[in-house]
Amino acid sequence: MLTLDDHLYGKGPKRILSLDGGGVRGLFTLGVLAKLEDILGRRYEAHYASLGKTRADFRLSHYFDLIGGTSTGGIIAAMLCLGMRVEAIRTAYLKMCPKIFERGRKGVFDRLFNPYNVFAPNFDASELQRSIAQVLAGVLAENNRRGHAEPLLDSDLLQTGLALVTKRIDTGSVWVLTNNNRAKYWDPDTKHWQHVFPSEHDRFYPNGRFPLALLVRATASAPFLLDAAELSIGPREGVGVFLDGGASPFNNPALELFLTTTLKQYDADGQKKGFSPNGFDWEATEDQLFVLSIGTGAWRTRMSGADYQVKKNWEKAKIALLSMIDDGMKSSLTWLQAMSEPTRPTHVDGSLGTMADLRVTPHKLLTFHRSNVTLETAEIQKYLPDDKITDKIRDNLRRLDNADTKNLARLDLLGRRFAETEILDADLPARFDPYPVAVA
Secondary structure, eight states, rough: OOOHHHHHHEEEESEEEOOOOOOOGGGHHHHHHHHHHHHHHHHHHHHHTTTOOGGGGGOOHHHHHEEEEHHHHHHHHHHTTTTOOOHHHHHHHHHHHHTTTTTHHHHHHHHHHHHHHHTTOOSOHHHHHHHHHHHHHHHHHTTTOOOOOOBBTOTEEEEEEEEEEEETTTEEEEEEEEOTTSSTOOTTTOOSSSSOOSSGGGGGOOGGGSHHHHHHHTTTTTTTTTTEEEEEEETTTEEEEEGGGGGTTSSSSSHHHHHHHHHHOOOOHHHHHSOOOOOOOOOTTTTTEEEEOOOSHHHHHOOOOHHHHHOHHHHHHHHHHHHHHHHHHHHHHHHHHHTTTTTOOOOBTTTTTOOOOOOOOSSSOOEEEEEBOOOOHHHHHHHOOOSOOHHHHHHHHHOSSSOOHHHHHHHHHHHHHHHHHHGGGGGGGGGOOSOOOOOO
């Protein structure tokens, strides 16, 4: 099997798995991932048997060279990179979501003392922190490291590349934190970058030594729902305040992961030189880079102009923020399809359609596939035919924070039913296979 160094720095085609944010809708994502795990486990079954292993030993971290996510996608990405099977993550999610999103406990309490604080977080971030800590404790125990310190970003427990997208709100910057030890801020004493500091007080703390649990919490600290996470940056800079990566254009992180991995330095003659500040330097061609992007459900929010105008200013602000998140996700999808030619492209809008034959260059810069469900009543009904889907049920499925047992069960079933028909073996092109495949 591939080592972490093989995944990050080895030659040959590279595979990226990108996971959207979406709160409890991460259960839909897990249904899709279960099907992917099954397809690849079967594909490489003979290879694993030659190593004295079975299909059950396969992990998505064995196939993908980088797994990145925003918010709930970041939580799932970290678990996958730690070598967890999808079913184990699903079990953790079904326990985790009701604890994190216990209805109204924190927000209502805060507003009792300050009824005008309409932006008070609705939930207690300590529940998210505890849930993440429990998962990591389980991983440590499974790897015979019970009693060890909590994993850091440089942990050897991470089996493949990990990328977590978060928004540093105090400086207004998007951070994509990875476990690539060639990255510019991995370590102030890195051999790959020459850092000169006026004094010791100006040094930064190594990104590689950031606690993994805190980074996972940072990517998932959704505005209005959870308090921001705090991370010590350096002696002079002090503490940075981080929010959910969904508070940026990258709730769908696929485009940012493409940029992170393929950005390179060139001289005036177009010759490559030096390292990328991100440390990857992967090739951007259709035969060398595969990006698989998984969503948590899509829909278009509509309202009349009159309905918008009568809303309170704080409601208008929230609507504007959410619409910008949607715009960022649409932009990422549009750009990725404009640089590739998906065999099953996603409909963008009335003007571009599915972007058939529309590209910014005749040369394809990657192989790209997007998989997502449309959360409209009729579409949901198609995948859940035994359930009477009302508009109220549809609206509950769209929410980030509805951890009602029935809602979670529907999201779980929706992901698995969607995957049965919409996730195909061909979505994982054979030319990107990292392991031998038996020929019938």
